[in-house]
Amino acid sequence: MSWTDERVALLKKLWMEGLSASQIAAELSGGVTRNAVIGKVHRLKLSARAKPASVAPRAKTQRPSAPRRPSSSSGGARGTASAAASAVSQRRTTMAPTMGATALKMDTELETETVVETNTKAELFIPVEERISLLELTEKTCKWPIGDPMNSEFHFCGRESDEGKPYCEFHSRRAYHQIDRKKR
DNA sequence: CCCTGATTCGC
DNA sequence: GCGAATCAGG
Numbered sequence: 001m002s003w004t005d006e007r008v009a010l011l012k013k014l015w016m017e018g019l020s021a022s023q024i025a026a027e028l029s030g031g032v033t034r035n036a037v038i039g040k041v042h043r044l045k046l047s048a049r050a051k052p053a054s055v056a057p058r059a060k061t062q063r064p065s066a067p068r069r070p071s072s073s074s075g076g077a078r079g080t081a082s083a084a085a086s087a088v089s090q091r092r093t094t095m096a097p098t099m100g101a102t103a104l105k106m107d108t109e110l111e112t113e114t115v116v117e118t119n120t121k122a123e124l125f126i127p128v129e130e131r132i133s134l135l136e137l138t139e140k141t142c143k144w145p146i147g148d149p150m151n152s153e154f155h156f157c158g159r160e161s162d163e164g165k166p167y168c169e170f171h172s173r174r175a176y177h178q179i180d181r182k183k184r
Numbered sequence: 185c186c187c188t189g190a191t192t193c194g195c
Numbered sequence: 196g197c198g199a200a201t202c203a204g205g
Contacts, residue, residue, distance in 0.1 A: 178186045
């Protein structure tokens, strides 16, 4: 299906209403993907919708030579050994066997445990309180905040986090994983 | 692993 | 003009 006036109108409307590209794509029946929506949005030059003023001017983003276009059949060799080889190296089964409910319990206990006792008010000001010091965090510690920053018992998770990740396995989910994707 | 918009570029 | 692939980021 192509972009009829009606579809474009609906696109504009929904986009301005603040719906995400994927949501709009779902709204526009027909095999429309969120990429199609975004692409169209750009072409219509109505990208910045409710954007006051922000967003760094993405400058140094230049892809050297993208190996795109996987489709489109090519003439000669088809089932060559090389093709098969490239398809092989694709096994990354990362998983935490004994995680899950256990992790949840741990987190709960951790947060509860943090509410030990309130020190004297005077102590609140003194930085000596730093138990899990604010930035004694390394690149391998979870930076998930626990407790109220206003209270002395505030600290960070501190559990180990994977390379590059700001949070530990469990909190990473809390931060990024979609917990409830309900939409029309 | 989820999702968001942004950009590129073969078609 | 179109949009898949890819990037960059929460």
